[in-house]
Amino acid sequence: MPEPHGGGLGLPAPTPSYYASVERPYSASLEARPARAAEERLDLRVLQKRPDPLGDDFDYPAAFGSLDLDELAHDVDAVLTTSQDWWPADFGHYGPLVVRMVWHCAGTYRVGDGRGGASASLQRFAPVDSWPDNRNLDKARRLLWPVKKKYGRRISWADLMVFAGNRALETMGFRTFGYAGGRVDVFHPDDVDWGPEAGWLGDERHTGVRTLDEPLAADQLGLIYVNPEGPNTVPDAVASARDIRVTFRRMGFDDEETVALIAGGHTFGKTHGVADPKYHLGPEPARADLAQQGLGWANSYGTGNAGDTITSGLDGAWTPTPTQWDNSYLENLFGYEWDVALSPAGLWQWVPRGGAGAGTVPDAHDPAKTHPPTFLTTDLALRYDRAYGPIARRFRDNPDQLADAFARAWFKLTHLDLGPRERYLGPLVPPEPLIWQDPVPADAGAAPDVAALKQRILDSGLTIPELVETAWASASTFRDSDKRGGSNGGRLRLEPQRSWAVNKPDQLDRVLRTLDALRHGISMADLIVLAGCTAVERAAGVPVPFTPGRTDAAPEWTDVASFAALEPLADGFRNYLDPRARRPAEHLLVDKARQLTLTATEMTVLVGGLRTLEHGVLSNAFFVDLLDGPPDTATRVDLVFGSHGELRAFAEAYASDDAAEGFVRDFVVAWDKVMNLGRY
Structure with a gap:
């Protein structure tokens, strides 16, 4: 038989298959599927802080640092190699089951929006815990519960799962590339758009000749x-x-x-x-009886x-x-x-x-x-x-090449969403920097003369809108989902960010050339932010904080193809909307705010302030004018602050006659927050 080629093997249609016919997911209206349609109500709950039993003061790096990783390895190895009657281990070893668990947890990551991945712990929550592809991985997590129980808050579920995956490989004779902690415990599922289908393993995500919708990665729901x-x-x-x-x-x-x-x-x-x-x-875990206590897929066969x-x-x-x-x-x-x-x-x-x-x-x-x-x-x-x-x-x-490639690819799979190496914890972190970690130099050099630099910026001929837009373009690339982007590294001056349409490339090129001539001992990453802060300070008439310490990434340590995924199709803060965007602009604004870790109040004050800074001043005039009657040129993002009940309440608070001073104060705080995202 010749090797297969072309478009098919000429086989008859398969017999009824599980992958072709399955029951509807446990719910299409609960947390299983996020809102997609334009007519659905804008939901601001994603911008609210959710309760966390560990408390705001909990220091996870310190807790993780108290771990004895050798003791933890001993305990995990004992679980891996001790078969239990309630779920007997294949071949007497749980290693393959745990490798699959970690692979399927980390493998939810997608570069398009940075969502998924090991850090999000999505496999512990609906709907991911109930995906057909995750059948019986509930047992793998339950096998690890005694270890998690013993170490408690010293190691998160996500860190434990990845650690267990490494130990599974090591106990089966493979040498891993390394391991890093740093994934804090998660207590709520992230609302992720997993696709348009209403039934498990449905496929409505392909168009044309199997063109997969962005930003989806998997072929079918589940x-x-x-x-x-x-x-x-x-x-x-x-x-x-x-x-x-x-x-x-x-x-x-x-x-x-x-x-x-x-x-x-x-x-x-x-x-x-x-x-x-x-x-x-x-039924899968999300639909199983309460008595199953989170386990699903009860098997009646034998x-x-x-x-x-x-x-x-x-x-x-x-x-x-x-x-x-x-x-x-x-x-x-x-x-x-x-x-x-x-x-x-x-x-x-x-x-x-x-x-x-x-x-x-x-x-x-x-x-x-x-x-x-x-x-x-x-x-x-x-x-x-x-x-x-x-x-x-x-x-x-060349088996040695496979071993090295798998070690590196496994490390990348399980650490890709952890963010910059500065977030990595523990003694097993490999010393080699990798390009997908978005590395930046560690040494920021001497502290700059901020006062002198501010004066040179103000004397440069660059306008307040140009400086504000440039600083925002740099800092607002941050994505909380995978901790990528932000102002550190100064990658705004490099491709591909330098050429993104949202960044007005011609204007940006002129601003960067002017700033580069002024910098004298300060990184461009710092100078871009300082210039924006100086412009806001001049427009507001109040001090604006600036914290130096950013360094400039080198072009050779910038993965152009990977960073292309960070290009925004919409930025409501700048009133930018690419024609390719498929969701309403106001929904994309909320998603952007969520990636920037903003509250609804912070989102509101930043939109209002950035609108007036387009004219070189910082005031609450945007909300005053909007509520007096929106202009004909208002966008959907503008109008939503007058039409949406909660956002109108925020707008009214900032448009009041006595709100001008508070508006400026709140804007400066929110601005400073965004300028420092991505620094660790």
């Missing part, structure tokens, strides 16, 4: 990546590779990292599908666990050594010719042709049984894709 059977359950390896490439690039990974992650991850463990999930699994475990409906192991790091995954991938077959549950998977490989794979629970290896359509994509294939062959022939 999947971490792509359908393992192939696109919409069609077992076509080449078409699957196309979907894999889109998804992993949306997550921030190139082709080599993608091959390393899949090959490395599938070196361990197995899939579970001895029977059809539709007929034997109970014993309900061990050899009778049902997860995806796919069934089998990739290698003869499912709890040992080696090169057998790639040896098997290229060592056999593969034929498509149905799992016991009726899902498409692949087995060696002609009965090859029989007896090479041990059973997960019965030492008297053996099996052939089983691969997925997504695995064969690594062999038959024109780009993935050569990489996979090179890794097969």
Whole structure:
């Protein structure tokens, strides 16, 4: 049989598959799916601080610093290697289960909006805890609860899960690249737009020839990546590779990292599908009975666990050594010719042709049984894709290269949303800086002569609006979701930010050239912010704080492709809206405010102040004029402050005759907050 190529294998339509037909999610109206439609009410609750039982004064870095990581490793290793009767470990080791748990937690990250990732702990909350792709990972987290209980607030759930994933790999013979703590405990799910579908595994997110909607990364609602059977359950390896490439690039990974992650991850463990999930699994955690206490997918088949475990409906192991790091995954991938077959549950998977490989794979629970290896359509994509294939062959022939690439890709997967290296905690942090960490120099040099610099800025001929817009353009790139962006690094002077339409490139170029001639011992990152603060101070007639210490990133340590994802399609603070934006401007304003960690009050005062600073003054005139009757040129963002009940209440407070002084004071505080985002 020739290797697959082109657009398909010419196979008949698959039998009814779990991935093609599933029940509706537990709720399409609760926290499972955020608002999408333009007509839905603007919701300001995302800008409110939610209750946190640890309190505002809790110092997590100090608490984490008191950990004995060797003791923690001993305790985690004991969990990994001690099979428990209520959920017996495959092959006597929970390592593969925990690797899958961490991979699926971290793998929710997407570069488009910085949402998801390990730090958000989304897998602990609905709806992610109930995704079909996360079946039985509730058991992995429950196995770790005794460890979390012992160490309490000294280690967050997110840090513990990533640490356990590293220990799982280490106990199975793999040497990891490193580990960093710093992910604070999360007590509420983040409201993330996971897609337009109303049912699990629906696919309404593709247009044209499988063009995936931005900023989504997964192929279907409820999947971490792509359908393992192939696109919409069609077992076509080449078409699957196309979907894999889109998804992993949306997550921030190139082709080599993608091959390393899949090959490395599938070196361990197995899939579970001895029977059809539709007929034997109970509700997911979010819909399960209260007596289940957060566990879902109760299994009515046989014993309900061990050899009778049902997860995806796919069934089998990739290698003869499912709890040992080696090169057998790639040896098997290229060592056999593969034929498509149905799992016991009726899902498409692949087995060696002609009965090859029989007896090479041990059973997960019965030492008297053996099996052939089983691969997925997504695995064969690594062999038959024109780009993935050569990489996979090179890794097969050079196991040391695979080990290094997987170590680095795993570290990136589990740390990508943690933010700059300055946030990393603990003695296991690798010393090598990596470009995806957005590194900046550590030494800011001597403190600048701020007073002299302010005077040179005021004498430069640059206007108040130009200086304010430039400082805002630099600082407002910050995203709280993954702690990227902000004024530190001064990347506004580098590509791609220098050319973003929202930043008025021609004006920006002139401002940066003028400021660069003035700087004398101060970083451009600091000078851009100082210039903005000086302009606000002149416009307001009151002192504006400035805190130096930012450094300038080098072009070679700036990933242009990665930073392109930070380009805003909308910035209501600047009344900017790109035609490509699909949501109403006022909704995008709230989302921007949320990424800037602003409250609704701070968002309001900044919008009002930035509007008047466009004319070189800082006052409450925007709200006064709006409530007297909006001008014909008002935008949706302008008008929402008069039409939305809560925002109108804020606007009225700031438009009152006695509010002018308080407005300026509040603006300066909010401005200072934004200027210092992203500094650690």
